[in-house]
Amino acid sequence: MSEPSSFPPPPLDQQERMVEAMLFASAQPLALSDLAERLPHGADAAEAVARLRRRYAGRGVELTRVGDGFAFRTAPDLGFLMQTETLDTRRLSRAATETLAIIAYHQPVTRAEIEEIRGVSTSRGTLDQLIELEWVRIGRRRMTPGRPVTFIVTDAFLDHFGLETARDLPGLAELRAAGLLDGRPQTDLGAPLARTDEDDDMGDSARPGDLFGEEEDEI
Structure with missing residues (x-):
């Protein structure tokens, strides 16, 4: 067990600067534990992050929670400035889109449970x-x-769709209002009538963004 440092922790404004530098330089969101490991002994990573979130609130760049970590992201209302009119050519089949939605809303979920919900x-x-x-x-x-x-x-997945946690996913009423739930007949389980993945792959494909109504990709 290491002995506590005899030096006091740096002032909070300096801790805030340190955390800001680490988050700015990181390509991936950083958890509080990651930040705490790199800060001087006695520093408060949680307080430094809270201060940074308040400082960046309403700015063009905001400090956003992504799962268990934190990262700087463009403010949601300014995302259009970073978009391009060129659509991503990668496409998800209807089978993949449905499977992704089931996992997001029912996680943790097994393959058998996915098949039970989809009916295929x-x-x-x-x-x-x-x-x-x-x-x-x-x-x-x-x-x-x-x-x-x-x-x-x-x-x-959460980062791509601008979600802090899976609890932030839109509810069924919101999806229906946005026209993102189709009108195909449903079984008692709420799953579409039986079909095969091959049938879905032969139909219209859906881009990843179609799941939540995105139409353009960010640069």
Whole structure:
């Protein structure tokens, strides 16, 4: 066990500057534990972050929570300034879009549960695509027979859609009001009538942004 430092922690305004520098230089969101490890002994990472969030509130760049971490991001109302009219050519099939939505709203969820909700078997390729996009990752195994793995969304997914946590996802009423829920017949489970992933892949594709109504990609 290391002995406590005999030097007092730097003033809060200096701690704030240190945290600002680390967050500015990092390509990925940093958790409070990451910041605390690099700050001098006795520094308060949580207070420094809180002060920074207040300082940047309402500015063109804001300090945003992304999952368990924090990162500087363009203010939501100014995002149009960084957009390009060139649409991303990568497309998600309807099967992948539905699977992503189910994982986001029901996580942690197993493959069998995804199939039960969708009313159709889910191909391994669909899940592999979402994992390759780094929007979905494997979670803990269920303590049930067979110990199946679960799937959860990543911080990269939250960051892409401007969400702090999965709890910030729009509700069903909001999705219907935005026209993002189609009118296909539903089963008692709320899932579409049985079909196959191959049927979905032959239909219209959906871009990743279509899930929550985005139409353009940021630079």
